[in-house]
Amino acid sequence: MAGTKRTWDGQPLRDEATNTTIPTRTSTQNQPTMATPTTEAQEQQLANPIISMFETFRDELDEHHDRRERLIKTSRDITALSKKIIFSLQRPSQPQPHTTPPNHKNPHRIRTLNAPLPANITKETTTRFTQINTLFTSLLPDLLAPPNTWRYQRQLSSGIQEFIEALSFHHYLTTQTLITLPEVQAHLPAPILVTEEDYLLGLFDLTGEMMRFAVTALSAGNADTTGTSAEEEGGAVGLGEEQRGIVVDLRVMRSGFEGLSVPRRHVMFKDMGKKVDVMQGSVEKVERAAYGILVRGRERPKGWRPDLVVAGGGGGEEGY
Amino acid sequence: MIDHHIFEDLQAKIDDEAAVRDELHDIVQTLARKGRSTQAILSRAHSTPTDQLKPILNDATKEIIAQRDEVSRLKTVADKHPFYKYNGLWTRELQNLVSSIELCAWLGGLEEYKASSSASFLTIEEVGTFLGVPVNLKEQDAFHLTIEEYLLALISMVEELARLAVNSVTLGDYTRPVQIGNFIKDLFAGFQLLNLKNDILRKRSDGIKYSVKKVEDVVYDLSLRNLIPKGSAAA
Numbered sequence: 001m002a003g004t005k006r007t008w009d010g011q012p013l014r015d016e017a018t019n020t021t022i023p024t025r026t027s028t029q030n031q032p033t034m035a036t037p038t039t040e041a042q043e044q045q046l047a048n049p050i051i052s053m054f055e056t057f058r059d060e061l062d063e064h065h066d067r068r069e070r071l072i073k074t075s076r077d078i079t080a081l082s083k084k085i086i087f088s089l090q091r092p093s094q095p096q097p098h099t100t101p102p103n104h105k106n107p108h109r110i111r112t113l114n115a116p117l118p119a120n121i122t123k124e125t126t127t128r129f130t131q132i133n134t135l136f137t138s139l140l141p142d143l144l145a146p147p148n149t150w151r152y153q154r155q156l157s158s159g160i161q162e163f164i165e166a167l168s169f170h171h172y173l174t175t176q177t178l179i180t181l182p183e184v185q186a187h188l189p190a191p192i193l194v195t196e197e198d199y200l201l202g203l204f205d206l207t208g209e210m211m212r213f214a215v216t217a218l219s220a221g222n223a224d225t226t227g228t229s230a231e232e233e234g235g236a237v238g239l240g241e242e243q244r245g246i247v248v249d250l251r252v253m254r255s256g257f258e259g260l261s262v263p264r265r266h267v268m269f270k271d272m273g274k275k276v277d278v279m280q281g282s283v284e285k286v287e288r289a290a291y292g293i294l295v296r297g298r299e300r301p302k303g304w305r306p307d308l309v310v311a312g313g314g315g316g317e318e319g320y
Numbered sequence: 321m322i323d324h325h326i327f328e329d330l331q332a333k334i335d336d337e338a339a340v341r342d343e344l345h346d347i348v349q350t351l352a353r354k355g356r357s358t359q360a361i362l363s364r365a366h367s368t369p370t371d372q373l374k375p376i377l378n379d380a381t382k383e384i385i386a387q388r389d390e391v392s393r394l395k396t397v398a399d400k401h402p403f404y405k406y407n408g409l410w411t412r413e414l415q416n417l418v419s420s421i422e423l424c425a426w427l428g429g430l431e432e433y434k435a436s437s438s439a440s441f442l443t444i445e446e447v448g449t450f451l452g453v454p455v456n457l458k459e460q461d462a463f464h465l466t467i468e469e470y471l472l473a474l475i476s477m478v479e480e481l482a483r484l485a486v487n488s489v490t491l492g493d494y495t496r497p498v499q500i501g502n503f504i505k506d507l508f509a510g511f512q513l514l515n516l517k518n519d520i521l522r523k524r525s526d527g528i529k530y531s532v533k534k535v536e537d538v539v540y541d542l543s544l545r546n547l548i549p550k551g552s553a554a555a
Binding site for chain 2: 051
């Protein structure tokens with residue numbers, strides 16, 4: 001009885017059956033001469049407005065669904081590209097002694113904050129950001145009508161959040177500051193909405209990326225600090241400037257997030273709890289990693305990495 | 321070097337939005353309370369013979385008009401904000417109201433808003449005119465009644481009518497189930513024209529066939545026993 005089989009033009013097949021059976025049944029049961037003309041006229045009066053009304057609705061709803069699906073698809077593509085940007089920012093790139101040695105002491109990784117990225121990574125992320133921008137621009141025709149920006153906000157939200165995560169991570173690595181909401185908006189065509197929700201949830205995810213980056217940086221930077229600065233400081237193992245920076249920044253962000261009070265009726269309310277838990281976990285992992293290096297760092301053999309990430313359920317990420 | 325102002329700005333925005341939500345929520349609460357009393361009045365139709373419906377319809381119309389005042393209050397506030405940002409707050413109550421309007425109209429009330437006295441329901445445009453709100457606005461970001469809301473309201477009305485078909489028989493009215501059957505079969509045919517996606521509209525409209533079946537069973541029982549009055553069978 002699901003009854004949605006249709007002909008090529010979307011007419012339900014059952015519809016014809018029901019429509020024709022009503023008049024024929026009455027005409028066979030009652031007197032065919034008298035009853036048929038009047039009932040058929042009445043049927044027509046009754047049924048036609050309803051059918052034509054529903055035909056209009058169908059066209060409207062089809063238009064809405066088509067647009068909705070287009071937007072979801074583009075949003076997914078944006079998510080995928082943003083993830084690729086994040087991966088390449090996290091990834092230790094291939095050693096390239098011929099191209100980059102003057103820039104970096106440690107040229108095969110981004111392990112410096114507040115500095116330009118290695119050329120090969122810049123190239124990759126720039127291409128991706130351009131691709132994302134093209135995708136956002138392709139959304140514009142569908143968002144042209146004024147109610148649409150909000151009507152389809154939920155469909156675009158996940159893509160925008162992932163984009164904010166990538167953009168803010170890139171921004172943090174190059175400037176060691178948090179990107180602001182107006183700055184995010186400036187990276188997008190104007191009709192694309194950047195809601196406070198998307199921005200905030202994007203920043204929550206940023207803490208996860210900062211954690212991953214910091215833990216890798218702490219273990220990689222460990223060799224550096226014991227080798228140079230630590231010995232100058234009279235033997236104490238210290239954290240590098242950047243590493244300490246990330247720990248401090250994460251703490252400030254944590255206190256910022258924790259200071260927000262979101263009322264129960266707010267849309268963000270249901271997403272917040274889980275995000276706060278994950279964020280707190282990330283901050284703690286970095287704090288413990290820093291602690292581990294400070295206290296036990298000297299006793300570890302070279303190349304040792306904090307195992308906290310594995311213990312804390314950091315997943316496959318610890319390999320980076 | 322994290323700028324703490326970022327979080328202060330966010331908090332300010334969150335507070336602003338919460339204030340808007342609270343304001344709208346208060347109006348919707350009033351609308352809901354009045355909606356419940358409308359529905360309570362209309363449900364008396366299940367135990368009232370057709371010829372005694374008039375006072376019930378008058379009472380229901382009074383309540384519906386009181387709800388209409390709330391809708392215009394809601395419209396004034398909602399028009400200051402993007403429509404789809406807060407639409408979720410009132411959509412449920414607006415649907416209930418439209419469904420009450422449609423039921424009241426089907427029972428013979430709200431005559432002056434129908435296209436003709438024989439019409440059994442109000443079109444979306446007629447509902448819009450009655451409520452004083454635009455419908456299906458596509459180019460303008462303002463308060464309106466959406467197609468989805470209207471369709472969902474029709475589905476609630478169909479469910480209520482299916483129940484009424486059974487109760488009409490209990491009251492000794494054997495004509496009304498036939499009228500109900502014809503009407504909801506027309507609507508069912510209409511709903512079958514829609515290409516529904518996996519959303520609330522599909523879930524709810526899947527229920528119409530059960531309503532149709534319920535009424536068809538009643539009509540079958542009546543016709544089997546020759547209880548349907550001769551003249552009205554086709555009407």
